[in-house]
Amino acid sequence: TNTTDGVADTQGADGATVVGVAKGTTNADLDDTSTLGVQIQGAYGKLTLHADGSYTYVRDANTPGGVNDVFTYTIKDGDGDTSHTTLTIAIGNSTPTIADLTPEANGGDIVVNEDDLLAGRGAGESAGSDASKESTTQGGTFTIHSPDGIAWLNIGGHDFITNGVFTAGSITTPLGNTLEVTAYNAATGEVSYTYELVDNEGHSAIQGTNSLFENFDVTLTDLDGQSANSTLSVNIVDDVP
Structure with a gap:
């Protein structure tokens, strides 16, 4: 204003x-x-x-x-x-916002399935149980809005926007998988990313198919120091024999 x-x-x-x-x-x-x-x-x-x-x-x-x-x-x-x-x-002073991210409680943002893993990932590793393999790399988008400019967009502890300048990049996640932030549309505020499931994970001992979530903190900070926080959530679905 x-x-x-x-x-x-x-x-x-x-x-x-x-x-x-x-x-x-x-x-x-x-x-x-x-x-x-x-x-x-x-x-x-x-x-x-x-x-x-x-x-x-x-x-x-x-x-x-x-x-x-x-x-x-x-x-x-x-x-x-x-x-x-x-x-x-x-x-006027405006507050930044982050939209279009789905929390773990509502199923997460994207889903990757261990039953789609291929053999040969390492010694003794067999293929997942799904005969019709889908990709273990899945992508998604979310939207940021910051009328007062962007100082930083931080995802999973890594800055992908600094002083309004976007730099694509990838990080190895705590679970050993790969999160890649691929694009940012400054006109629409859309941020694009992919997540690659590299190997099966240590799920709970509950019988049957269950989910393990890998979550990433997302922080958007504007040029006058105000921040918005959210979470990017990946649903890793267990394979069953």
Whole structure:
């Protein structure tokens, strides 16, 4: 949310028009009409100011919230007298969010099955019991939203976005499998990942098919230090003889 103080300039008997604008607090008059009707880059966005005092402001992507963008503009009356003051754009503070992740209690985000494992993974390792093998690498997506820019996106203790820049990569998980974060769409906020089940895991002694979950903490932190937390949950389904 962008706001100003809403206080109008006081015109003298000779009237007044805007004749110039500059970024920041300059403490000086500027009589330069070429600065009007065009975008002036500020600290956090772009201001377009017109001679009649109307203006628009477009916030830059990946900028913090809870800050002010200040511009100095100059007015001139009919006698040529000038005066300057400031226009302050107050940029509101927003909270980042993480969506489209399913907790362990609701079944997790993706499912991999030990019965799809192939033979030859190691000495004495046999194939899983499913004759029609599906892939032991499964993928998914989730969505992040951070109006105040992204300082970090951390998944499983590894930063995949730093200061708004995404870097694809993979990690070996605590259970010895592979989590790979493959893509990030900055326009939609969609994060894509895959999980590869490398070998069978130590499930509980309960008879029959049961699930073991491998969970990864997901933390999204914006440029002014606010964070959102969630969990990416992988359901590893036990094989049975």
